Amino acid sequence: MAKPKPKTARGKTVAKKAAKSARKTVARKAATRTAAKKVAVKKKAAARKPAAKKPAVRKAAPKTTTAQKGAAQKGAAQKGKLVYGFGDGRAEGRANMRELLGGKGANLAEMANLGLPVPPGFTITTEVCTGYYDNGKKYPKDLQAQVDAALVKVEKLVGAKFGDAKMPLLVSVRSGARASMPGMMDTVLNLGLNDTTVEALARQSGNERFAWDSYRRFIQMYSDVVLGVGHEHFEELLEMHKEDHGLTLDTELKAEDWKHLVGAYKKRVQQELGKPFPQDVRDQLWGAIGAVFSSWMNQRAITYRALNHIPASWGTAVNVQAMVFGNMGETSCTGVAFTRDPSTGEKIYYGEYLINAQGEDVVAGIRTPQQLTKTSRLAVGNQLPSMEESMPATFRQLVAVFQKLEKHYRDMQDIEFTVQQGKLWMLQTRSGKRTAKAAIKIAVDMVKEKLIRQAEAVERIDPASLDQLLHPTPDPKAPRKVVAKGLAASPGAASGKVVFLADEAEKMAQKGEAVILCRIETSPEDIHGMHAAKGILTARGGTTSHAAVVARGMGRPCVSGAGGIRIDYAAGRMTAGDLVISKGDVITIDGSTGEVIMGLMPMIEPQMSGDFGLLMGWADKLRKLKVRTNAETPADAETAVRFGCEGIGLCRTEHMFFDADRITAVREMILSDSVDGRKKALAKILPMQRDDFASLFKIMAGRPVTIRLLDPPLHEFLPHTDADFDAVARGTGLSVTALKERKKALEETNPMLGHRGCRLGISYPEIYEMQARAIFEAAVAVSKAGGKPVEPEVMIPLVATKAEIDILKRRVDAVAAAVFKEQGRKVKYLVGTMIELPRAALRAADIAQTAEFFSFGTNDLTQTTLGISRDDAALFMEDYLKAGIFERDPFVTIDQAGVGELITLATQRGRSVRKDIKLGICGEHGGDPSSVRFCHNAGLDYVSCSPYRVPIARLAAAQAAISDEKASEA
Ligand code: ADP
Numbered sequence: 001m002a003k004p005k006p007k008t009a010r011g012k013t014v015a016k017k018a019a020k021s022a023r024k025t026v027a028r029k030a031a032t033r034t035a036a037k038k039v040a041v042k043k044k045a046a047a048r049k050p051a052a053k054k055p056a057v058r059k060a061a062p063k064t065t066t067a068q069k070g071a072a073q074k075g076a077a078q079k080g081k082l083v084y085g086f087g088d089g090r091a092e093g094r095a096n097m098r099e100l101l102g103g104k105g106a107n108l109a110e111m112a113n114l115g116l117p118v119p120p121g122f123t124i125t126t127e128v129c130t131g132y133y134d135n136g137k138k139y140p141k142d143l144q145a146q147v148d149a150a151l152v153k154v155e156k157l158v159g160a161k162f163g164d165a166k167m168p169l170l171v172s173v174r175s176g177a178r179a180s181m182p183g184m185m186d187t188v189l190n191l192g193l194n195d196t197t198v199e200a201l202a203r204q205s206g207n208e209r210f211a212w213d214s215y216r217r218f219i220q221m222y223s224d225v226v227l228g229v230g231h232e233h234f235e236e237l238l239e240m241h242k243e244d245h246g247l248t249l250d251t252e253l254k255a256e257d258w259k260h261l262v263g264a265y266k267k268r269v270q271q272e273l274g275k276p277f278p279q280d281v282r283d284q285l286w287g288a289i290g291a292v293f294s295s296w297m298n299q300r301a302i303t304y305r306a307l308n309h310i311p312a313s314w315g316t317a318v319n320v321q322a323m324v325f326g327n328m329g330e331t332s333c334t335g336v337a338f339t340r341d342p343s344t345g346e347k348i349y350y351g352e353y354l355i356n357a358q359g360e361d362v363v364a365g366i367r368t369p370q371q372l373t374k375t376s377r378l379a380v381g382n383q384l385p386s387m388e389e390s391m392p393a394t395f396r397q398l399v400a401v402f403q404k405l406e407k408h409y410r411d412m413q414d415i416e417f418t419v420q421q422g423k424l425w426m427l428q429t430r431s432g433k434r435t436a437k438a439a440i441k442i443a444v445d446m447v448k449e450k451l452i453r454q455a456e457a458v459e460r461i462d463p464a465s466l467d468q469l470l471h472p473t474p475d476p477k478a479p480r481k482v483v484a485k486g487l488a489a490s491p492g493a494a495s496g497k498v499v500f501l502a503d504e505a506e507k508m509a510q511k512g513e514a515v516i517l518c519r520i521e522t523s524p525e526d527i528h529g530m531h532a533a534k535g536i537l538t539a540r541g542g543t544t545s546h547a548a549v550v551a552r553g554m555g556r557p558c559v560s561g562a563g564g565i566r567i568d569y570a571a572g573r574m575t576a577g578d579l580v581i582s583k584g585d586v587i588t589i590d591g592s593t594g595e596v597i598m599g600l601m602p603m604i605e606p607q608m609s610g611d612f613g614l615l616m617g618w619a620d621k622l623r624k625l626k627v628r629t630n631a632e633t634p635a636d637a638e639t640a641v642r643f644g645c646e647g648i649g650l651c652r653t654e655h656m657f658f659d660a661d662r663i664t665a666v667r668e669m670i671l672s673d674s675v676d677g678r679k680k681a682l683a684k685i686l687p688m689q690r691d692d693f694a695s696l697f698k699i700m701a702g703r704p705v706t707i708r709l710l711d712p713p714l715h716e717f718l719p720h721t722d723a724d725f726d727a728v729a730r731g732t733g734l735s736v737t738a739l740k741e742r743k744k745a746l747e748e749t750n751p752m753l754g755h756r757g758c759r760l761g762i763s764y765p766e767i768y769e770m771q772a773r774a775i776f777e778a779a780v781a782v783s784k785a786g787g788k789p790v791e792p793e794v795m796i797p798l799v800a801t802k803a804e805i806d807i808l809k810r811r812v813d814a815v816a817a818a819v820f821k822e823q824g825r826k827v828k829y830l831v832g833t834m835i836e837l838p839r840a841a842l843r844a845a846d847i848a849q850t851a852e853f854f855s856f857g858t859n860d861l862t863q864t865t866l867g868i869s870r871d872d873a874a875l876f877m878e879d880y881l882k883a884g885i886f887e888r889d890p891f892v893t894i895d896q897a898g899v900g901e902l903i904t905l906a907t908q909r910g911r912s913v914r915k916d917i918k919l920g921i922c923g924e925h926g927g928d929p930s931s932v933r934f935c936h937n938a939g940l941d942y943v944s945c946s947p948y949r950v951p952i953a954r955l956a957a958a959q960a961a962i963s964d965e966k967a968s969e970a
């Protein structure tokens with residue numbers, strides 16, 4: 001493999017630049033250092049005070065609002081301060097300064113303040129990164145002096161000196177953005193090693209192997225991340241060395257081997273770059289710092305930010321931290337842990353560690369990691385001892401840290417640690433990514449444990465993530481042909497065609513195909529393919545592997561480490577035992593059981609019970625907005641009721657016209673050339689519509705049902721094939737030629753703005769009259785049958801003027817009166833309109849004199865307000881998002897400034913003439929969490945969304961109410 005990474009070129013220039021500036025530093029350092037030290041010491045003394053009486057917990061909780069964070073940060077950030085130190089039981093930063101220090105830096109500071117063992121270090125702020133890009137990739141003048149001063153403090157705390165020939169200080173250089181971006185940035189370990197300091201490290205540790213192992217790791221990492229000489233170069237050299245010497249495992253290599261390899265590595269770097277591997281430790285440091293800042297703009301990071309709506313303007317911080325060593329022998333290790341199970345939420349310690357290893361070894365899949373606890377070791381059937389068994393005393397320390405951190409942060413933590421010769425060191429903590437299922441269980445458990453309140457539990461669940469719980473799982477009763485078993489890495493099931501390459505997954509998904517991305521293991525370069533896939537399968541890797549972590553974050557089902565599967569990328573196939581599975585074959589993966597199943601599986605509907613039900617109950621108590629559903633079929637209505645909908649906000653009657661057994665009658669109605677002909681056809685449709693409405697009324701059992709009268713242009717229903725025409729000819733008695741003529745006459749240039757909506761009702765009164773009759777007859781029938789009282793809401797679409805609704809409401813009322821008289825029974829009903837044209841919004845005060853409710857049809861309202869055809873927007877929406885013209889797709893998330901203003905205005909004007917006017921929204925936006933928040937703020941009565949989004953809207957509505965409450969308290 002050549003050097004594929006885009007960061008390569010950039011890494012090089014930055015390295016050069018940084019090296020240059022570092023040389024300058026060296027020249028100036030004698031002068032600046034002493035001065036900087038004085039300032040820094042003073043500042044530290046000043047910073048200590050507030051840190052000491054910092055308010056407990058609350059502010060540290062991960063879900064503080066932006067406003068809170070901003071305020072706290074303003075209080076703490078010091079002007080001109082670019083570098084914040086930590087270590088030795090105190091820190092200049094704290095957890096609520098993540099905007100300035102990045103997540104990693106802020107939490108390292110917080111852990112130091114808590115008195116936890118954190119190797120000392122310092123954080124270069126995100127503002128330096130932002131400034132770096134704003135000022136043509138230049139650092140602020142004062143940065144070098146501040147870094148030097150901070151480094152001196154670290155040297156003092158550790159008792160070693162950077163670049164020293166006797167007691168060398170080694171550091172790691174770690175990126176850390178505000179929001180965690182797993183695998184997006186590269187960390188360099190063991191920085192400060194060169195041909196001199198490696199000898200010192202060997203002497204001082206009394207462990208030559210360790211020293212040379214560290215050096216070869218450093219050369220590889222630094223070359224890869226900073227110099228753009230890819231890791232494959234070094235892997236190749238390592239493989240060759242092993243082969244030549246008959247070695248298989250890294251652990252078998254001795255000091256001599258590593259020493260030899262360091263020589264070979266350096267030679268390779270020289271060959272590739274035409275210059276030697278940097279020996280000046282300050283060149284090394286600035287090179288690494290520059291690489292972190294550059295990585296903010298590498299393709300992987302850009303993709304991740306785009307997928308997660310993280311603005312580029314946030315920038316990343318850089319953490320420089322004294323090294324501790326997990327590769328110092330059998331009493332040393334490195335590990336990752338979660339304080340609860342991130343898949344299920346169960347309250348167990350969950351994680352993996354590796355003895356005599358460093359950094360990313362655990363997740364890199366080079367050696368099989370070992371389990372933290374004995375229980376989980378037994379559960380996964382791992383022969384190697386758990387940490388609980390092999391290092392019981394250190395494990396107890398670790399457990400104490402888990403407990404302290406959970407209590408402090410009041411949330412499940414994702415932790416990285418290293419043990420150096422029996423001593424535990426904490427390297428990272430953050431609130432852990434989790435599946436929706438785990439999120440709910442953890443939140444509910446924490447309420448029971450009295451760590452958090454119900455409202456906080458509700459706030460902690462990302463509404464969009466509920467999607468994971470609302471989708472079908474394989475029917476346990478159906479036979480399943482399990483061909484392999486891996487780890488249940490991210491729950492949920494998915495079926496799709498097998499693909500092996502991320503690019504291919506993306507291409508096929510764009511064509512609307514369901515695919516399962518199958519990889520030996522995944523890396524950050526695969527993100528786009530993982531996103532496009534319905535599910536992810538890897539042959540290698542644990543439950544904290546890249547695939548597992550990213551899949552959980554994205555809510556994709558994932559089976560990882562399916563050891564029985566062999567993947568051959570070149571051949572485009574994989575094998576499971578004797579079975580060959582080729583690209584394009586359909587498989588099902590079950591991320592809740594770890595099973596890989598051949599073929600498509602029948603799925604069963606999810607249930608909202610247990611913790612999920614409990615949490616939704618809390619949400620319901622808190623929210624102000626009601627949640628309805630958009631449904632026209634009994635199946636959809638039933639699903640929505642199961643998911644807690646409080647009525648139907650939009651029943652699109654035309655969907656009832658499409659059924660095979662009625663489409664001919666509909667066509668007869670449209671194509672007949674007389675009122676009588678139309679009435680005859682409508683009479684055939686009437687009983688069918690009546691039955692449809694009756695069954696919806698029954699299912700909704702007293703909940704309100706909004707029925708929209710026919711909306712789309714008639715040509716959508718026209719016949720296409722000769723057989724279609726024959727059928728209509730038979731029904732109407734008209735000739736096929738005449739019918740074809742009539743079809744032509746109905747054609748429109750721009751149907752979206754043509755003869756549709758209430759315009760049809762104006763032209764063809766009999767259509768809406770039939771529909772109104774069907775509605776009222778059904779309502780009367782259902783209430784006569786003793787069901788709960790039915791209250792239909794008849795909705796007239798595409799109204800622009802008061803005159804339209806005046807005419808049409810009069811007709812609906814007349815039909816109602818007639819039906820009630822015939823039936824000898826009345827039902828309550830409302831007649832209202834959709835607001836989906838800007839004129840209707842502007843003239844809401846007129847329209848509300850007649851309309852008894854408004855439902856904002858935000859799909860069309862967005863289309864008509866922006867003048868963007870929603871059917872054609874896809875052609876250029878990407879460009880608009882990329883150019884930053886829209887932050888979000890306005891057809892997904894309400895354009896608050898434009899469309900939102902119309903809604904607010906129509907709400908005010910409507911209420912000004914009709915105080916109790918019912919207001920709702922029925923566009924796709926009704927299920928989009930941030931649009932739901934907008935609807936809450938706009939004071940609507942309800943949102944209506946598709947059945948599967950009902951729980952999402954319920955939760956989003958509760959969160960909107962909570963933050964509203966908070967804002968009014970503040
Ligand atoms: P990421 O953001 O990708 O998790 P980190 O900056 O956390 O990257 O670094 C990855 C790993 O490198 C850490 O989990 C830890 O094991 C190791 N590491 C980082 N800094 C140090 C250090 N100062 N001493 C020992 N190990 C370190």
Ligand code: MG
Pocket residue numbers: 416428
């Ligand atoms: Mg980390």
Ligand code: MG
Pocket residue numbers: 711797836857859860
């Ligand atoms: Mg519409």
